[in-house]
Amino acid sequence: MxxxxxxxxxxxxxxxxxxxxxxxxxxxxxxxxxxxxxxxxxxxxxxxxxxxxxxxxxxxxxxxxxxxxxxxxxxxxxxxxxxxxxxxxxxxxxxxxxxxxxxxxxxxxxxxxxxxxxxxxxxxxxxxxxxxxxxxxxxxxxxxxxxxxxxxxxxxxxxxxxxxxxxxxxxxxxxxxxxxxxxxxxxxxxxxxxxxxxxxxxxxxxxxxxxxxxxxxxxxxxxxxxxxxxxxxxxxxxxxxxxxxxxxxxxxxxxxxxxxxxxxxxxxxxxxxxxxxxxxxxxxxxxxxxxxxxxxxxxxxxxxxxxYGADISCIRTQKVFGLSVRKKQNDDKIKNLLRQNEDLREENLKLTLEISKLKKDMGKLKDDKFSDYLTLMRERDARYTLYFENLGLQLKLKELDGSSYPVDDAYGDPVVLRIALDRCREQLSTTQIDLKKMTEEYADTVPRREYDILTAKNYDCTKQVEALNAELQAIQDTHKRVLTLKKGLEEELMETRERCRELERAGTPRPQWELCADFIGGGRDRWWQLASGLSSRDMLRVLLKELGPAAESEQLEHFDGFGTDPVIPPYLRHEGKVRNLRLSRREVSVIINDIWLGKMEHGQDMSMQDYVTNYFEDRYQQPSVRAEWAYNLCAGAEQMLDEPQVKLFWGVLHGHLSERIYWSHRAQWQNLKDLLYKHSKDGETITAEEFEKIAKVTFPLKSEVDIKNLMDVVRKQLKLKIASNEINLDKLFLENEEGFDRVEFARELYRQRQLAQDKYIREVVNELGGKHGANKTVTVENVKRAFAIVDPAIDHIRMERYIRWAFSDQTSELKSICPLPLRTVAARLAAGDIERVGPRYRGTHRRNIYK
Missing domain, CATH: 3.20.20.330 (Homocysteine-binding-like domain)
Incomplete structure (x- = not known):
């Protein structure tokens, strides 16, 4: 409302x-x-x-x-x-x-x-x-x-x-x-x-x-x-x-x-x-x-x-994105002002350091001048002392002699000179003793000039460390801002993509696509599920694809029966005309899924051809009706070989592929599903981190890239936003009447499984001789040795099953199986359920036990 x-x-x-x-x-x-x-x-x-x-x-x-x-x-x-x-x-x-x-x-x-x-x-x-x-x-x-x-x-x-x-x-x-x-x-x-x-x-x-x-x-x-x-x-x-x-x-x-x-x-x-x-x-x-x-x-x-509507769409765009553009402009202005402020701070710091250095130089000059002043004062005092002592000695000599000659004349008297010399030697000896004592006492003391130099150097180093710490802090802050901006840009990118899809849908008047729901199996709900978010061209492709063989073989009213020759598969043995039911792609997928489900319950030991024959015989008593459904199923499946699940069914039906491929894929799907529900917090949802952890435990040989691809497919299938961290398991594992392998997540698991199998088989073939040895004949022992080298963790039971499949011999003893060309063995391995057990080099992978 x-x-x-x-x-x-x-x-x-x-x-x-x-x-x-x-x-x-x-x-x-x-x-x-x-x-x-x-x-x-x-x-x-x-x-x-x-x-x-x-x-x-x-x-x-x-x-x-x-x-x-x-x-x-x-x-x-x-x-x-x-x-x-x-x-x-x-x-x-x-x-x-x-x-x-x-x-x-x-x-x-x-x-x-x-x-x-x-x-x-x-x-x-x-x-x-x-x-x-x-x-x-x-x-x-x-x-x-x-x-x-x-x-x-x-x-x-x-x-x-x-x-x-x-x-x-x-x-x-x-x-x-x-x-x-x-x-x-x-x-x-x-x-x-x-x-x-x-x-x-x-x-x-x-x-x-x-x-x-x-x-x-x-x-x-x-x-x-x-x-x-x-x-x-x-x-x-x-x-x-x-x-x-x-x-x-x-x-x-x-x-x-x-x-x-x-x-x-x-x-x-x-x-x-x-x-x-x-x-x-x-x-x-x-x-x-x-x-x-x-x-x-x-x-x-x-x-x-x-x-018109296009003008409103443009106005809507300005309303949504205009604020972000102006916000970015304001942020750029603020960044420029902050950068200028930081430059001014650095310049101020440099000027402060220069002033401090000049003050130090002035202090050194003052200390040097004061030292020279003290030296001159001590020298003056020493001269005064010598002068007055000399004068005193002259007066004593004058008193002793009683002479009246001038004091200066006494300098020529040897006795006076002798007394003055002795007195000077005594003072010199005392001064030398004091000097020696001071030298010993202050031997470990750093000279003042050197101390001042080291102090200035220590101050410069301290300032450099402080500047580097400030620069480091600024870089860390910038890094945090960049991470925040990156996250915002990712969210804005997601919103932009959603908006672009919305604008693409609203760009021009669209046909009345709701009428197509009357011709699609599942009615209006399924049609809108298929067509939601698509352009007109893509919706047309979906419609043609959904109509399937009925759209591509419109001119065929009947199929010609193949006859009753024993070489014809039992379910196709019929003479005369067979009516073309024009099954849609969805109807073909539903029948194939029903066959798999029935075979899982009643006929896993029966070949696919025999089970399909029984399947149609149980449902349709009249041979003509039975032939109609069998021929139309085969015609529809041939037109849908671009679908992986249909291609697998077709290969199993004709004996080209191993049926175990489907059962192994289903077992992996069910195992992952059970583990996720077991560890879900409310029986319905689980966090993305827990999902990734359980996926790594379930598939220990998958690379980080494969796990990331799985997570991307989950987000795409559930249409999760970047900030969303909750995964709804009911929606993820929703299985409709077309089968579990129709959802994108199951398709990605199957795709990765096939790529891993192809890589595994290429390694085994390379050990057997590679491309240059395609015509080379290989024995059972050769294949055993190749598997043991490529997959050291493989057990004997699995290896025997692989070898019997490769040589198409399920009954003979292994030693009596005849050799085959490498090309034939490689083709058989590619068509079987061949899966690596462990890493090629022990110690390269470590299994995590999730509790």
Whole structure:
């Protein structure tokens, strides 16, 4: 069921896509336009109801979230006047428009198999009073100067009531040219509390309504009068070039209570009364305006006159992907700013290091100068000391001698010089002792200059380590962001592919494929299961393929019997004409599966030819009927040899392939199925990680690539999204009447099994001589040795079975079996159930025990 009006809110930022010009799209179905008709497209509600439904479907398939009923110019008075019907019939015809829209929505939901988040909504179209006058006054609103509000209310009431009773989700008051009629319509919502509506005006320029009032003033007044019942206010049926100018500034003073806006303008073409619509080539595509409109607060966007389903599809694309493009642009700007900020930080760090280095150099210079200063001071003090000691000695000598000669003359006296020399030697000895003591005491001390150099070097290394750590952290953060971006891109890619499939289906009007369901076995459900998500060309191929031999041998009415010769298989022994039943591919598959199931229960020890003979004899007593089904089965199987399961059955039936191939394939399928159900958490679902783990245990010889291919097929068959991690086992192992091997997962298992068997046999043949020894004769011992080398884990029972199959001898002793050419042995091995037991080189694979 469609969502009710309560789902239409104005507090979120959801953008909904409307439909396009109904009359324009409808003309593609009916082959004529409604231009100039006093009822416009409403006339086709009575004359072409199916085309009305198909027009709604065109817009839904193009991606419309809301479709409008074909009632824009519908009125009871108009129907009575121009269709010659009663008022009651006119009232019912308006309600019929809603029913046709609902039919289209139901058909669309069946096509999508309800794989949509929300059901599309249906809006009841309510056009202006002037539209039914058919005098052009709807384009300038001149009728508003002559009509009283009461008259407008009385005229609108019947069709609004009819639309609501028919079950529309909301009302669309559209193409309103004047303030008076807009206020009447908004006030009428109080009479119908269960319904919401939007209000859309018709404007003559980028400021004024068609009647001349200021658009923004009227829009604000109408919104403020009933903001709880109106979902949006905007414009339609105007040029797309003036929409942005009309909307700019309307919500400048309404940051916390902004008015949701709606717009669905014309294509931009101009209407000429003599020439019709012109200037199509000068129009700018509607989707090019979508980004600007969304930035201005538009929450509902679509098209009006001269817009088609393709235009709505383009608008839908802009709505879906436009946000991602702009988000990426903003992310690029932020990345550039962050990169510039990081460069500035690095430059600041370099400058800081340089300043520190300069400060160190200044400190070293100060220390060197202070050291020189101390040295000079000590030297000065030492000279002063020597000078005063020398002076003291001279005074003592003078006192001893009692002489009065000048002190300086004593320097020539040997005694004085001797005393001074002794005194200097004593001081020198004391100084040398102190120097030696200091040398011993400070021998292990690092010189100041070297210490400063090492300290500076340590500081530089520390800064380099810090810079490298910061760079490492930045790289790790970038790596995380890249992983997150990669995951987002994968999800976006999946959504894009789904969207492309949807757009491919909605690109052009499609044939009525639902009619094909009457000719397909299984009816409508099976047809939509086969045709879902396919283009028209692919659906045609599926139809031809499903019809099978009946489509390819249409000219054959009978088959000629092969006679009763003993060389003819028993089930085909018949003389005379056999009627062609024209079995479909599905019917052939069902019969083949029924034969396998019956043989599994009753006749595994019987050959396939004998069992098929008994199968038809048990079901059909009359020989002619028995022959009909047998001949038609063989004819159908010959036409379906492109199907792996049919090719296997055909080969077993004619003795070309071993029947054990089917039973081994079925046993693998059942073994995997039992293990998965055993370890499922609720008896129905299992996680993808657990599935992969169990698959590796079940098939220990499969490569990682094979396991990944199996997982991809599972996701494809169940249509799982990237983020989905739950696998529904009931859906995965669903077995219909055509057999378990019809599903994609079973086909992939069979394909991998055949590839592994081919590789295994090639290795055995290479050990026996390879291609160059094709004509070489090989014995049983040669084959034994080859199997033992290629598959060391093989047991004697399995090896004997393989050898007997290869030499086509099930009874003789192995030693007495005659040699055969290598080409013959290789062909027999390829047609048998030959499967590797273990790896060729022991230790290359390790079996995991899953508990």
């Amino acid at each position: 469609a969502s009710g009006p309560s789902t239409i809110t104005t507090g979120d930022h959801t953008v909904l896509v409307l439909d396009g010009g109904f009359s324009s799209q409808l003309s593609c179905h009916v082959g004529t336009t409604a231009d100039g008709d006093p009822l416009w497209s409403a006339r086709f509600l009575q004359t072409h109801p199916e085309e009305v439904v198909n027009t709604h479907l065109d817009f839904l398939r193009a991606g419309a979230d809301i479709i409008m009923t074909n009632t824009y110019q519908a009125s009871i008075d108009g129907f009575v006047k121009y269709l010659g019907i009663t008022p009651e019939e006119g009232y019912a015809l308006i309600q019929r428009a809603v029913e046709l829209a609902k039919r289209a929505r139901d058909t669309y939901m069946e096509e999508c198999q309800n794989n949509v988040e929300k059901s599309p909504l249906i809006a009841g179209s309510v056009g202006p009073y002037g539209a039914h006058l058919h005098d052009g006054s709807e384009y300038d609103g001149s009728y508003a100067d002559k009509i009283a509000p009461k008259t407008l209310r009385e005229w609108h009431t019947p069709r609004i009531k009819a639309l609501i009773e028919a079950g529309v989700d909301l009302l669309a008051f559209e193409t309103i040219p004047c303030q008076k009629e807009a206020e009447v319509l908004v006030d009428m919502l109080n009479d119908y509390p269960q319904i919401n509506a939007w209000l859309s005006f018709s404007c003559k320029d980028d400021k004024s309504l068609a009647h001349g009032e200021n658009f923004q003033e009227v829009a604000k007044k109408c919104w403020d009068s009933d903001p709880n019942r109106l979902v949006a206010v905007g414009v339609n049926c105007c040029s797309p070039l003036i929409v942005a100018k009309l909307f700019k500034g309307i919500n400048d003073n309404r940051k916390h209570a902004a008015i949701p806006l709606i717009t669905y303008p014309n294509s931009g073409e101009k209407y000429n009364p003599q020439l019709g619509w012109i200037d199509r080539d000068k129009c700018v595509a509607l989707e090019s305006f979508v980004h600007e409109w969304l930035d201005l607060g538009v929450r509902y966007v679509g098209g009006c006159c001269r817009t």
